[in-house]
Amino acid sequence: MVPLSYYLILSAILFACGVTGFLIKRNIITIFMSIELMLNGVNLSFVAFAVRWHNLSGQVFVFFVMVVAAAEAAVGLAIIIAVFRTRETLNIDQVNLLKL
Amino acid sequence: MNGLDSAILTLITFVPAAGALLLVLVPRRDRDIRVFALGISLLALALSLHLPDHFHRDQAGFQFEQNVPWIPAPNIHYHMGIDGISLWLVLLTTFLTPLCVLISWRSIHERVKEFFILLLLLETGLIGVFVALDLFLFYFFWEATLIPMALLIGVFGHERRVYAAVKFFLYTMIASVFMLAAILWLYAKTGSFDFTTVQTAIRGGGVEGMAAAAPWLFLGFFIAFAVKVPLFPVHTWLPDAHVEAPTAGSVLLAGVLLKMGTYGMLRFNLGLFPEQSRLNAPWIAILAMVGIIYGALVAMVQPNLKKLIAYSSISHLGFVVLGIFSFTSAGLNGAMFIMLAHGVSTGALFMLAGVIYERRHTYQISQFGGLATPMPAYSTFFLFIVLASLGLPLLNGFIGEFLVLSGAFQARTWWGVIATTGVIWSACYLLWMYQRVFFGAVTHAENLSLRDLDLHERVALWPTAVMALAMGVAPLLWLNAIAPAVDSTLAPFTQLARRVAR
Amino acid sequence: MLHMILFLAFAVLSVAGAVNLLIQRHPISSALSLVVVMGSLAVEYLLLGAEFVAAVQVIVYAGAIMVLFVFVIMLLNAGEEERTHGSRVAWLLGIPGVLALTVIICWALVEHSMAGVAAIGALPGPPADIAELLFHEFLLPFEVTSILVLIAIMGAVVLAARPESVEQTKKES
């Protein structure tokens, strides 16, 4: 028997790791992975809450999140490829033509 | 009241705008455009002559009213009407605009079409400000004057026109949003934008939170008006704007635009917040007096003709503000009269400055000297207007100045004393300027062959001269209509005074 | 007890994977760490009874999406991360922000979340039930996802396709 809050805290930690990754990673792809990490964290919350309320729509929501994540991944990676083509780098610190 | 009376104000207001729209369609033949613009402005003038003709001078309330719902949801009405105060300001506008067209006949030769479109649009805005009785409508026109004026300065002006235009725009824009806030507050609390409704509501005391908000509302309106007037110390946009503006722009700027501020004070600050006006009068009067003396002294040392006139406007408008905040019949009548007189005479002064600029392309006084020799007619007109401006009796400047000073004196003796020194200063700077420009020998060879006034210029200048004289000799023609309006504006003040006395 | 042990084990594993993702400098290592996280989460889902979600997690996430990631990493031949110092703000504001955020959220969850307890398979989510929901109440979102996917395909095609004009210019030159 695990308290639900444990799951929630785990999810919060994963989410925070994702945010941290976004902040500290330089490689665009890794940053994108951090976003996926955040989504995973959220998903865990959904499932946990679904248990809390005995409501399956939490799980359905996770399903939709995954679909969205998949779509995002497709588009995101395509964008990353396009960036790489024009800039020949994946370092986000160097993708800074647009500023001020 | 015939059928025309209810629509006449709309007609007068929008004839110039309609003319401007038509002007868009007129082919780019400069002469046609000029003639057309002149025709439109004369039409507006002719229409506006209907007003004094049918105006009931013994009535205090608004006349020629037109009140149609415009936007229902915020209760905005298309409400126009005039009383003795706005009547003459409307006429002043329609009087000056044809002269502006005439004086720009030659001096504007590039982008003529745009120029006259802007001029006519400006006229609509100015008239609208004076006839609007709905606070919203008023603000609407108030802001609407800003763009044409800024463009006139910025596009058709002289060297530092951009700086001047931006300064003008921002100064007045920033100030006027405070008024907007105040208007909105009033609407939020009274549910109406209608001037008389709001006024009745405030006087009835049924506006919640009024006691706490009144000082701020007063200030909101006042800031907007003070910048427009312009009152010391928010006057510095004026010299720049004037120096850079084309002649017609200066004429309307000094002649009418500045009056929007004093008109606003008279109508809104006094009309809506009598108690606050009374409380704030001391410092406002001090600012006005500082303006009178300061404006005159700074005018005295200006090396630039137009700047000098601009600073003189600051000085003159100081009289107006002082008169308004003296809360005496004489003061208010006088303030109104100075507004008109200043409109005519300073308008004429700017036209005259424009005449010489057109010939010499400079406003530097040091570039002139001895102009009376090559340009006798010009110098005569100039002298006449200078005399009108410095308040020579029997010319228009004197009447207002006398009334204002007497009113100020009655309000507080020392106000009168300090402000009256203004008559010395105005003589100093105007006559000194006149001497430097016109007297003595011609010091610059190129001035020897300057041509005197041409026909357009004469036609533009004569009316101002005649008007200056007429206003000085027969001011009752004007004061008759002004007095009832002033009395009704002052009514709450006498009550206030009585209450204070008790 | 077993539940707790399993939960803790996979919780630690997933956090370790997440941290490893942050620590690793090579994208491939990060991607593999992420797979670990996802796998552990799938177990956690199972523990909560969400069988369908767990399955989809493994198939879609760990399977499809991560493969895509790895594929792109290989395609672009992404090397190790350079240690550039592009952003002070991220360190000065972001990291403290994240720490504060985590603390606040965790505190709120602990203090104020309901004291529910979950048994193993507390809320079974068999595919049939899920399907019932998807094709009934969530019919519209479900259908709409098709547009989402369509967009994604289009986007991928547009953006990842080799730019013709570049080729043209290469040919011309």
Add this chain to the structure above:
Amino acid sequence: MTPNLHLWLLPVLPLVGAAINGLFGKRFNRRAVAAVALIFSGSAFLIALWVASQLPKMSSLPHVETVAGWLRAGTFRADFSFYLDQLSVVMLLVVTGVGFLIHVYSVGYMWEEGGYYRFFSYLNLFMFFMLVLVLAGNYLLLFVGWEGVGLASYLLIGFFFLRDSAAAAGKKAFIVNRVGDFGFLLALFLIIQHFGTLDFDKVFAAVEPYQGETAGFGFLTAIALLLTMGACGKSAQIPLYVWLPDAMEGPTPVSALIHAATMVTAGVYMVARSHVIFERAPSALMVVAIIGALTAFFAATIGIAQTDIKKVLAYSTISQLGYMFLACGVAAFSAGIFHLMTHAFFKGLLFLAAGSVIHSIGGEQDMRKMGGLRTRIPGTFWTMTVATFAIAGIPPFAGFFSKDEILWRAYQASWAYWLVGLLTAFITSFYMFRLWFLTFFGQYRGSAVASHSHVQPAPGVIEVANQRPRVGEAENAQARGLSGTPVQESRGHEHGGIHESPTVMLVPLAILAVLSLVGGWIGVPGSLGGSNRFDKFLGPVFRSTTPALTQEHERPAESVPPERETEGAEPQTGHGTELVFTAISVITAFAGFGLAFLLYWKRPELPDQIAASFHGIYQAVANKYWIDEVYAVIFVKPLISVSALVFWRGIDQGVIDATIDGSAEGARELSDNLRHMQSGNLRSYAGWVAIGATGVIAYMLWVGMR
């Protein structure tokens, strides 16, 4: 039933003349211009005579005619109303009479000048305003005339506008007068504040019940003092006299008309007009008397050392105006007006004669370059002689009677006034005879006039278009103007030589000479066997309102005969005393003559020696005590530099604009800094988002936990 005299015609006639000449004169020839000017001013004179003749028939005086409303505000109103009583009739006659004569004179004097039409237009305009001034039925209309004559004076002083000094003098006159007007206006406001009206009859009626403000400083005193300030400006009294000497830049007839005979006396007139107020403000009266006495003496001393013939006359005018002030100050208003009238005759004459002198020798004004003109221009000499005797106070010339009257009344008020007045009389006599000797006796010291034949004066340039033959000269003048040579007021005479003026100029001289001789006879005091008809004539004006005046200033009360209160009544002091004083003043006048005779006829080298030995004093006097310079240092320069440096450059540009531009600059800088938030780095952006999110969440939790 009082008849309608149509008083408005009086001022309007010259106005019409001015308008005709001003608007169309350019197209007229000189004769037409002169004709218009003379017809309109002359008919004004005739009407004035007629009006005067109607006076006895009037059932009630003052007689007020209101023509039209003028302005109104609240309860205050002012109308175009004209006010006729004995005082205004005297002024009317002086103004129109002397004015007309000077018009006639000018026809000849200005014949050669350019801007002929302009000159006469201005002159008529002046007549208009002056008549408005003397006929005004309320203070405001009086102020109209007051300012208007100032304007005419400005225009006429600056008539030769090519000359910088003339232009500057005109401006100075106007501005100094404005300083006085400042006081005048305040006085008007005070009157309005207390009485609600400016109409003479109403104000005086309202003042009458008041007791004299013997103790303390009441509002009547304030009004009176402020009116005095106005009068000081117009009548060139200390400290506002400085404009009058400079005003001599105007053409000489102008000096005669405006700056001697009429306009400058407006202040005296105004004080006399307001005597009801002044009589109730003894301290103000005292101020008037002191100012008058001081000015009389002070200006006279300056007159001693002036070499410019017109300047001498100018200071003499100031000095004589001081006399009039003194008279008013001791409440001898009719004496003041009497002197005003005689002064108009002889000072007008002096100026005209001086003009004739100047005219005859080709524009020279420096007396050191004159001399021996007695024989060359006998007509001028004789008329001038009459005038000189008149001003010096030699009986039975006009000035004697009026001056004597003033001295006597001054003595009654205080011996100090009398003493100053007497000293002044001596000095006056001295410098007038000095002028007389220097000009007409001895050898001619100027160079040949023929060589002085000046080019046509530059003011005529304006007429260039109309006067084709003069074009060349005009250009010549222009060139001179450009090269910086001062263009003189000049009478160009191709024929050369010292010559007598034309008849048209001499006739007015002659008429004025006669008036200077006999003008005083209407005011022969009782002590000399006369009946002082003038005093009696004016009596109603000043008596009718005389209050319980207590003249307690300066002197113990017993020395003031209570009967003094009623003007025109025989003073109780008796004729004996008065005769003694008369004798003293006659002796003084002759003493002045004697000294002048000694210094400028017998021992012409003495003046220089004296000047050398009293170098400092002489310099002070010759330089008019450096008053102009002092004013420049105290008022003008600080004002200009403060305006320019402190106000304009300092406050306007340095503070206000700098603040505004600075805040704009500040905003721009802030904006620039703010832009650096937008570093372009994605991780930074995420950092901002994260910190923002933290803020939002923390806030919401805080809200939630409350």
Add this chain to the structure above:
Amino acid sequence: MTLIQTTAALPAAPDYVRILPEIVLSIFGMAIMLLDPLIDERRGQRLLGGVALAGSLVAVVATLFQAQQQFWGSGFWDMVKVDAFSIFFHFVVAAVLLLVILSSYEYMEVQQIRAGEYYGLLLFGAVGMDLMSSAVELVLIFIALEISSISTYILAGFRRRSAISTESSVKYFLLGSFATAFFLYGVALIFGATGSTSIPRISAALTEYISGGGGPLLAYLGIALMFVGLGFKVAAAPFHIWTPDVYEGAPSPVVGFMSTAPKAAVFAVLLRIMFQIEAPGRIWLIWIAAALSMTLGNIAALVQDNVKRLLAYSSIAHAGYLLVAFASLPENGIPAAMFYTASYAAMNVGAFAVVGHFASAGERYVTLEDYSGLGRRSPVLAAILTIFLLSLIGIPITGGFFAKFYVFSAALQANLVGLAIIAVVNSAVAAYYYLRLMVVMYMREPRDESPVPAIPSRLGIALGLSLAATIYLGILPGRILEYAARSVALLR
């Protein structure tokens, strides 16, 4: 509703009408996708554009059809709700779409952008936005949000040969996803707090909690996180930071699109969430965000030399004004916000259309100096842009004036005097940078005299329409406002 649920497994016919505009747009989008490979690229531009245009027009018609009273109400088991509110936003989105398509024609040719995907993405994106404004279920909102976001991510990078376009795209994408994750976390927590993802049910549950004394903390947390996500989408400070970079790099017509339509849709969502859920503590949250947005946006724009960035900052500021309306009471705030959205859409699309046209190939002419003398070089273009700028400033007879006016007056009516004053001062400060642009256009000498390309007819129509809308809203705002006011009553 329960009736439908129990009697039929399939949705009833009116339900389809309730998503009719979305269906229409999807069909046309797919038609474009199908046509694209079939026709030649050159001719394709025009044809596909025509199809897209037709799609947007039909969508407008569909919206009008949908507006009939009988179709109002919820559909698809409480997923979407047709009411005056959603119809309004449908209309705005469709209108913006129409304008953007019209103004894209020329741009596509100049930039050599592939038309099929472009129009398809526009239409599909519009589907997402439409759904956002009518959805009353967080799942659907989330998906719709993603549809609109993903399509705009792609559109931003459409000039994929250009480094700045792809950079803009990647920044937008990463940050957008980042924000989406926050939003999603918020949804999860709300779900955790109330056990539902349906807005009416959440609302009911929360009302119950609050009346029961103090809501669960999770709900606050959830609201906060959702606000982060949505605030990011509308570019509200402090989540505005992506806007300038993305707007600068993205193709101009796309910026016109994404600065208006998705924003309008997200605002609709925000309105639903904030007001329908009666989120506690929201007023001050929005207060601060509004004040920050206005101030940061306006001040940062003061020295901006790139016109697109300038307009980006201006859009941040405008989001701030809109939030002012949000902070006001619903009775006045919502109509004000709706009106603001409409007029902002009209003027901003117009402004970006002009900017896009003037920028020409390669988005070259976008700095302030490039605009110098435009008033002389192309008076018409300059005049049109001037009117849009005046509207953005808020000068009378333009929609922008009334928009601001209503917002400020709503704020005052809600006694938010401080916020109203901040807004008022801001709008005055803002005048400066718009004015700067006008000054450059009219008062500077042209830097180069090369002729500005003439306005093509379709762009002309687009400009004409947006001009007409701007002026119409500025002169006769009554009807729109009345409509908006009516929709408030139905929103609850």
